[in-house]
Amino acid sequence: MERHNYDIVVIGAGGAGLRAAVEAREAGLRVAIICKSLFGKAHTVMAEGGVAASMGNVNENDGWKVHFRDTMRGGKFLNHYRMAELHAKESPDRVWELEVWGALFDRTAEGKISQRNFGGHEYPRLAHVGDRTGLELIRTMQQRIVALQQKDKRDHGNAESHIKVFAEVTVTEILKEGGKVAGVYGYRRENGVEVLFEAPAVVLATGGVGKTFKITSNSWEGTGDGHALALKAGGNLVDMEFLQFHPTGMVWPPSVRGLLVTESVRGDGGVLTNSDGIRFMFKYIPDVFKDKYADNEEEADRWYNDQTNNRRPPELLPRDEVARAINAEVKAGRGSPHGGVFLDVSKRLPADVIKKKLPSMWHQFMELANVDITKEAMEVGPTCHYVMGGVEVDPDTAAAVGVPGLFAAGEVAGGMHGSNRLGGNSLSDLLVFGRRAGLGAANYVKSAPAAKVSDESIKRAAEKIQAPFDRTGGENPYALHEELQELTQNLVGIIRTKSELQEAIEKIADIRKRIEKVSVSGDRQFNPGFHLSFDLDNMLLIAESTAKSAIVREESRGGHTRDDFPGMNPKWRQINNISSFTGKEIVVKQQDLPNMPAELFDLFDPHELEKYMTPEEMTKGGSK
Amino acid sequence: MTAMDTNKAKTGVFSAGRALITDRTLRTDKWWIQPLITVGVFVSFIIYATFRAFEKQNYFAEPLISPFYSPCLSTVCVEGSAHFGTPIGALSIFGMVISPALFILIFPLGFRLTCYYYRKAYYRSFWMSPPACAVAEPHKKYTGETRAPLILQNGHRWFFYAGLVLNIILTYDAVIAFKNPEGEWGHMSVGTLVLLANATFLWLYSASCHTCRHTIGGRLRNFSAHPVRYKAWTIVSKLNHYHPNFAWVSLIGVAFADFYVRQVASGAITNFYFF
Amino acid sequence: MTRKIKMRIWRGNSETGSLQDVSVDANEGEVVLDVIHRVQATQMGDLAVRWNCKAGKCGSCSVEINGKPRLACMTQMASFAEDETITVTPLRAFPVIKDLVTDVSFNYKKAMEIPSFEPPADLKPGEARMQQIDVERSQEFRKCIECFLCQDTCHVIRDHEENKKSFAGPRFFIRIAELDMHPLDMLRNRKQKAQEEHGLGMCNITKCCTEVCPEHIRITDNAIIPMKERVVDVKYDPVRWLGSKIRRREEVL
Numbered sequence A: 001m002e003r004h005n006y007d008i009v010v011i012g013a014g015g016a017g018l019r020a021a022v023e024a025r026e027a028g029l030r031v032a033i034i035c036k037s038l039f040g041k042a043h044t045v046m047a048e049g050g051v052a053a054s055m056g057n058v059n060e061n062d063g064w065k066v067h068f069r070d071t072m073r074g075g076k077f078l079n080h081y082r083m084a085e086l087h088a089k090e091s092p093d094r095v096w097e098l099e100v101w102g103a104l105f106d107r108t109a110e111g112k113i114s115q116r117n118f119g120g121h122e123y124p125r126l127a128h129v130g131d132r133t134g135l136e137l138i139r140t141m142q143q144r145i146v147a148l149q150q151k152d153k154r155d156h157g158n159a160e161s162h163i164k165v166f167a168e169v170t171v172t173e174i175l176k177e178g179g180k181v182a183g184v185y186g187y188r189r190e191n192g193v194e195v196l197f198e199a200p201a202v203v204l205a206t207g208g209v210g211k212t213f214k215i216t217s218n219s220w221e222g223t224g225d226g227h228a229l230a231l232k233a234g235g236n237l238v239d240m241e242f243l244q245f246h247p248t249g250m251v252w253p254p255s256v257r258g259l260l261v262t263e264s265v266r267g268d269g270g271v272l273t274n275s276d277g278i279r280f281m282f283k284y285i286p287d288v289f290k291d292k293y294a295d296n297e298e299e300a301d302r303w304y305n306d307q308t309n310n311r312r313p314p315e316l317l318p319r320d321e322v323a324r325a326i327n328a329e330v331k332a333g334r335g336s337p338h339g340g341v342f343l344d345v346s347k348r349l350p351a352d353v354i355k356k357k358l359p360s361m362w363h364q365f366m367e368l369a370n371v372d373i374t375k376e377a378m379e380v381g382p383t384c385h386y387v388m389g390g391v392e393v394d395p396d397t398a399a400a401v402g403v404p405g406l407f408a409a410g411e412v413a414g415g416m417h418g419s420n421r422l423g424g425n426s427l428s429d430l431l432v433f434g435r436r437a438g439l440g441a442a443n444y445v446k447s448a449p450a451a452k453v454s455d456e457s458i459k460r461a462a463e464k465i466q467a468p469f470d471r472t473g474g475e476n477p478y479a480l481h482e483e484l485q486e487l488t489q490n491l492v493g494i495i496r497t498k499s500e501l502q503e504a505i506e507k508i509a510d511i512r513k514r515i516e517k518v519s520v521s522g523d524r525q526f527n528p529g530f531h532l533s534f535d536l537d538n539m540l541l542i543a544e545s546t547a548k549s550a551i552v553r554e555e556s557r558g559g560h561t562r563d564d565f566p567g568m569n570p571k572w573r574q575i576n577n578i579s580s581f582t583g584k585e586i587v588v589k590q591q592d593l594p595n596m597p598a599e600l601f602d603l604f605d606p607h608e609l610e611k612y613m614t615p616e617e618m619t620k621g622g623s624k
Numbered sequence B: 001m002t003a004m005d006t007n008k009a010k011t012g013v014f015s016a017g018r019a020l021i022t023d024r025t026l027r028t029d030k031w032w033i034q035p036l037i038t039v040g041v042f043v044s045f046i047i048y049a050t051f052r053a054f055e056k057q058n059y060f061a062e063p064l065i066s067p068f069y070s071p072c073l074s075t076v077c078v079e080g081s082a083h084f085g086t087p088i089g090a091l092s093i094f095g096m097v098i099s100p101a102l103f104i105l106i107f108p109l110g111f112r113l114t115c116y117y118y119r120k121a122y123y124r125s126f127w128m129s130p131p132a133c134a135v136a137e138p139h140k141k142y143t144g145e146t147r148a149p150l151i152l153q154n155g156h157r158w159f160f161y162a163g164l165v166l167n168i169i170l171t172y173d174a175v176i177a178f179k180n181p182e183g184e185w186g187h188m189s190v191g192t193l194v195l196l197a198n199a200t201f202l203w204l205y206s207a208s209c210h211t212c213r214h215t216i217g218g219r220l221r222n223f224s225a226h227p228v229r230y231k232a233w234t235i236v237s238k239l240n241h242y243h244p245n246f247a248w249v250s251l252i253g254v255a256f257a258d259f260y261v262r263q264v265a266s267g268a269i270t271n272f273y274f275f
Numbered sequence C: 001m002t003r004k005i006k007m008r009i010w011r012g013n014s015e016t017g018s019l020q021d022v023s024v025d026a027n028e029g030e031v032v033l034d035v036i037h038r039v040q041a042t043q044m045g046d047l048a049v050r051w052n053c054k055a056g057k058c059g060s061c062s063v064e065i066n067g068k069p070r071l072a073c074m075t076q077m078a079s080f081a082e083d084e085t086i087t088v089t090p091l092r093a094f095p096v097i098k099d100l101v102t103d104v105s106f107n108y109k110k111a112m113e114i115p116s117f118e119p120p121a122d123l124k125p126g127e128a129r130m131q132q133i134d135v136e137r138s139q140e141f142r143k144c145i146e147c148f149l150c151q152d153t154c155h156v157i158r159d160h161e162e163n164k165k166s167f168a169g170p171r172f173f174i175r176i177a178e179l180d181m182h183p184l185d186m187l188r189n190r191k192q193k194a195q196e197e198h199g200l201g202m203c204n205i206t207k208c209c210t211e212v213c214p215e216h217i218r219i220t221d222n223a224i225i226p227m228k229e230r231v232v233d234v235k236y237d238p239v240r241w242l243g244s245k246i247r248r249r250e251e252v253l
Helices: A015-026 A064-074 A081-100 A133-156 A225-232 A280-284 A297-303 A319-331 A351-357 A359-369 A425-447 A455-470 A477-491 A498-515 A528-552 A606-610 A615-620 B033-055 B100-113 B116-125 B150-176 B190-207 B210-218 B227-240 B243-265 C032-042 C105-113 C132-142 C149-153 C161-166 C170-180 C190-196 C208-212 C219-236 C238-247
Strands: A002-005 A008-011 A031-034 A163-166 A169-177 A180-188 A194-198 A201-204 A243-250 A271-273 A341-344 A378-387 A406-408 A575-581 A586-592 B002-004 B139-141 C002-012 C017-027 C062-065 C068-071 C085-089 C096-098
Touching: A008 A015, A008 A180, A008 A225, A008 A425, A015 A031, A015 A133, A015 A201, A015 A425, A064 A081, A081 A133, A081 A425, A133 A163, A133 A425, A133 C105, A133 C132, A169 A225, A169 A455, A169 A528, A180 A201, A180 A455, A194 A455, A201 A225, A201 A425, A225 A406, A225 A528, A225 A575, A243 A319, A243 A359, A271 A280, A271 A319, A280 A319, A319 A341, A319 A378, A351 A359, A406 A425, A455 A528, A477 A498, A477 A528, A477 C032, A498 A528, A528 A575, A528 A586, A606 A615, B033 B100, B033 B116, B033 B243, B100 B150, B100 B243, B116 B210, B116 B243, B116 C219, B150 B190, B150 B210, B150 C219, B190 B227, B190 B243, B210 B227, B210 C219, B227 B243, C002 C032, C017 C032, C032 C085, C062 C149, C068 C149, C068 C208, C105 C170, C132 C170, C132 C219, C149 C170, C149 C208, C170 C190, C170 C219, C190 C219, C208 C219, C219 C238
Parallel strands: A002 A194, A008 A031, A008 A201, A031 A163, A201 A406, C002 C085
Antiparallel strands: A169 A180, A180 A194, A243 A378, A271 A341, A341 A378, A575 A586, C002 C017, C062 C068, C062 C085
């Protein structure tokens, strides 16, 4: 067994994890970064459109207040107001500092960072680099870490004295002593050697849960490890019923089903049509958005050139609305040949502009589907993209509620996006809360006692890792994973009903029993079956938490749609579903959503708030 | 770059720790065709050019002059061909007069030898370093262009400048080809077109050159401060994309121009005049 | 439409290994990685292969397919003939760990050796002004997904293990070019370092890096050759060298 001692362990080397590590190192601490993949491969690279920050470079009317309003509106007012506020206020600084670290965003004519339109954002707000913004973000921070390491080499003679990346390591457990975090336990994927990290603070930055579903835009890493680690360590998950199905994933060929088609395609003029050639989104504008979106093609088309005097096209409605609309069109038999709808940008933009603005989309369709998007329409359909739910945290410090020493940032943390996330808000979320988690952890460590993990805890953690090898003739982890994905897709997917959710909960309980018998072949050397057996356990907890939260929330809101409760219910807007783990199963209890303070409450037009809030809430106003 | 490796020593893809695979390459396509064609064309050109450089005749037929012998600067040049005088007189070694072509051919030869595209072509095909991508090369040691003589490749830009001077002279040759054999202006023959095409290809080859691209704007850090050079750089960059094509076309073009002049000068064919 | 495919997959570790024959189903529209996953799920549960996004964006699934360095997720099965046997091996320029997984730590060591971006000392966040035309060259290089296929195919290290200590490789030449062309970078000796420390002179511009790049970055034409020319400016061109001493034209050098 390997043994390491650090001040802070960051689990996950995506945007949030790296940003947290940078902040913690700059606070003078020693940081270990653990990731399942190689350094620089995290799922953040998949983010295409951009990072939302109200810098006002393209439209100077933009500002944090507008961004805050858009975020709350997009989340259907279920967001934790404080997180949305911090996010809107701090994201411009987070983007600008990337530039000082070497990032090269696309520019405006004045030489400032260019910003593009995106669904749900009132003004052009997304700083971007073509359609590979996530890659720019992760590379910039990766290179920032290298820069800090080079400095450590000059100052301390060893590049890895203060930040070390442990790539291809799986964390199986967060270890606690005396009720506080004391370290993490895991193994090297390369050879199965077990690793112990003793550290008083752990930052979870593990990203999402997409691999729980069959059709997803997530990579194999999105197995909800951080969510599950937090649950097992005694933390809570908030609102796990809210999953974002991105409206436009590829539907053909089958091997790339679910792969993301960036929202920028619509932001740059792509329109959605059904098999009758009808631009159907006009039929699906909900009442709450009627005054912001065009109800006819003429006005929608004019908006691309004149955004001040026209309402935006309905293709740019928040993602949940568009996903449901596509789902409804396909169900009504007006889908494309492979069960999606058509997304066409070729009629609106010339070929060379498409290739310049959407280069990776062009390649993706050309190389994987033999479709030339400069000439023909794409076929797209909803794909599981993002989990709004996540670890319950304190907004200012990113500290996980109930587990001293545990922090969470990025997709693994909950609350920020409410019931639905706006495009572009995830990259800014990573930066804002990644930094806050690094800072929160650093401040915590300064007053925390040195971590010491007991031999007993180590022994228990080691036994769990060995277990799948000691069993023989058990179930095949690949087959169980497929079964789980099938059932979540069908029973806990975009449209949900009580009976199906009930069925899902029973089936999940059944798989939980069988998973205890999973056995793997081969040895510990880079053995994917072995790795999957741990991921599977995590995904099962996620599926259970999602299904159990979904069955109690008797309304439809954002990324949670109940066929049997189609409308929003203002009563449920005041409630968060909190999942915790008893050691045997997930329990979901209800908790009041914190009240917006008056200065934020008053930023909204009361007529808008009326659509979401009860009359009592309206009379009370914001808290003083 | 030395010594062929015959015993498949434990280096390169056969190094300890790398995946144990006994084949030098697992490529299944015909990767050897490209280097083979390159060798074929190069060798043919070299044979022809050598033969012509030593032939020392049939390179001038008023008003056409072969690009191999232009500018003809020696006193041994045939009558009327020395448009720029005879500054180098008549040099000879061991009693043999040196062909006037040799003084000139050094420059285009140097330009092409140090050309970033041709380097790729001959390193691959003649030196097999590597013969094709992911095909193990046969050499035991490799130091690239870090020491003599290959470090001289860094002098490409001097040959580029010399090439520009030659391009001007060959353009002059093409212009005077608008004369008739009696020296009167306003005529055009097949030979005019041949020399014109040759000069054009050579200009395109020079203009698309990587050194040209660097000199004209590539070395700048901020394009926005130099709009004209930026514009020029974008044009050269577009041409640069086709540099390999221009390299081949101009090489064959030059040989063909010489061949045409030779045929006319030797009397094998008549230079047809359109007007 | 499903068909049976014949494959040879290299299995083994750093000491031993061989190509193993398998027969496996392939469906319409699949890529090589899909088929490898099917082999893994149905026949070889412990077959090691590195992958991540399966969309050509992360650069994890680099392998050699029929001898050519490629991304397994971007190589369509339809690109092979019906009866063709498809051979998949690990990258052959790096030490193998297991099966199709290689130890690419060489690249991370080299990344550490390249001096980082150095902004002007007084640059405040939000104050940078750069024109699009000034960032485009560097942006091309920042498209790099670090799949290391260019490093794998480069004969300087693929065929000469001993060169690894003195040669950074194409991936890091584009990194150096990116920084040397970055409008805000202040470090002025990148050219000298490229030649003297990172082995730029070892490159004989045979362009295999460009050929294998899945992002279609024109590594040789847009990064390596321009860097070689910039090196000539400061090391091998006495006229320019003299000119720079007299005129001190920083933005040119």
